[in-house]
Amino acid sequence: MPAYRVPAFLAELLHARSPSGYEAEAQAVFDHHVKPAADAYANDALGNRIATLNPKGDPVLMLAGHMDELGLIVTYVNNHGYLYFDTIGGHDLSVISGRRVIIQTAAGPVKGVTGKRAIHLMDEEDRKKVPKKHEIWIDIGARDKADALSRVSIGDVATYDHELELINGSIGTARAFDNKVGAYIVGETLVRLAREKKKLAAKVVSVATTQEEIGVRGATTSAYLVNPHIAVAVDVGHATDHPDCDNRKFGETKLGGGPIICRGANINPKVHARLLAAAKKLGIPFQNEADPRPTGTDARAIQMGRGGVATGLVSIPLRYMHTPSEVVDLQDVERCVQLLVEFAKGLEKGDYAHW
Numbered sequence: 085m086p087a088y089r090v091p092a093f094l095a096e097l098l099h100a101r102s103p104s105g106y107e108a109e110a111q112a113v114f115d116h117h118v119k120p121a122a123d124a125y126a127n128d129a130l131g132n133r134i135a136t137l138n139p140k141g142d143p144v145l146m147l148a149g150h151m152d153e154l155g156l157i158v159t160y161v162n163n164h165g166y167l168y169f170d171t172i173g174g175h176d177l178s179v180i181s182g183r184r185v186i187i188q189t190a191a192g193p194v195k196g197v198t199g200k201r202a203i204h205l206m207d208e209e210d211r212k213k214v215p216k217k218h219e220i221w222i223d224i225g226a227r228d229k230a231d232a233l234s235r236v237s238i239g240d241v242a243t244y245d246h247e248l249e250l251i252n253g254s255i256g257t258a259r260a261f262d263n264k265v266g267a268y269i270v271g272e273t274l275v276r277l278a279r280e281k282k283k284l285a286a287k288v289v290s291v292a293t294t295q296e297e298i299g300v301r302g303a304t305t306s307a308y309l310v311n312p313h314i315a316v317a318v319d320v321g322h323a324t325d326h327p328d329c330d331n332r333k334f335g336e337t338k339l340g341g342g343p344i345i346c347r348g349a350n351i352n353p354k355v356h357a358r359l360l361a362a363a364k365k366l367g368i369p370f371q372n373e374a375d376p377r378p379t380g381t382d383a384r385a386i387q388m389g390r391g392g393v394a395t396g397l398v399s400i401p402l403r404y405m406h407t408p409s410e411v412v413d414l415q416d417v418e419r420c421v422q423l424l425v426e427f428a429k430g431l432e433k434g435d436y437a438h439w
């Protein structure tokens with residue numbers, strides 16, 4: 085089987101290090117690949133990237149995918165030169181230690197590892213416990229505090245040194261599919277729509293949002309700025325096709341089964357119906373998911389923007405969310421781009437009046 089070809093735009097986004105509040109590298113990738121296709125391009129004070137196509141179009145459709153990722157932020161350096169940190173986003177503390185990390189500093193990347201006391205040095209009770217944040221540190225090989233602080237500053241951020249690798253055909257692993265895939269999908273959708281702009285009634289605004297992992301903050305400000313009639317957020321969703329995942333509790337979704345189309349109070353029924361219709365028209369596989377609450381995605385902020393926005397949510401099935409080794413089938417990513425292109429092209433002038 086020939087190796088699956090990963091689009092350069094997606095590969096670069098996955099490589100870019102962009103913990104919440106420190107998204108500069110991902111912004112640069114989005115700028116490079118999306119700005120040339122857009123009719124207008126802007127950013128706001130939170131660092132959102134806002135690309136507009138067909139600015140006089142009607143209705144206004146906002147597509148949002150967050151480009152921030154989990155990280156660690158350096159909070160304290162002890163006398164021996166070990167760095168202590170707080171977590172950016174929802175980490176599983178049981179998987180932080182024993183990792184190679186890269187710290188982004190003013191002078192460039194600094195390599196380190198996350199350390200904790202070895203199992204041999206723990207008593208029986210300690211071995212059963214998940215370490216607390218202050219029981220893990222980052223070791224950059226510093227001789228002492230002054231040496232460490234000559235290379236790293238308080239407030240610098242670190243990410244796991246886990247790059248994208250394909251493990252079987254189109255199935256890949258990376259540290260931050262959540263949610264570089266979503267930022268890629270909304271950007272790539274705009275790039276493809278730009279090639280067939282004549283068929284487009286809607287104004288399409290694709291936003292790579294910031295600070296989703298710490299409270300959908302970029303989506304909040306960008307939705308206000310864009311002021312859309314209709315919006316679709318793109319994020320990752322839990323694939324439940326692995327061991328120890330009870331379908332009775334978590335539903336049934338799988339890798340390679342196509343984009344997950346969400347339904348529930350956060351989702352406008354007409355947007356949901358149109359997304360389903362677009363998937364069926366294309367003949368691509370898709371999956372259904374129900375969520376009775378405001379979702380933990382940008383859709384939550386966008387729906388409540390200004391006077392309310394008819395919002396949908398499409399998710400890429402993903403295993404091992406918020407760990408250094410998330411797993412995704414990249415075919416689902418491509419299908420999601422096709423789905424959003426079809427959805428956008430299907431919108432007609434005045435579509436939204438009674439949504």
Ligand SMILES: [Zn+2]
Nearest residue numbers: 262263297406
């Ligand atoms: Zn996340």
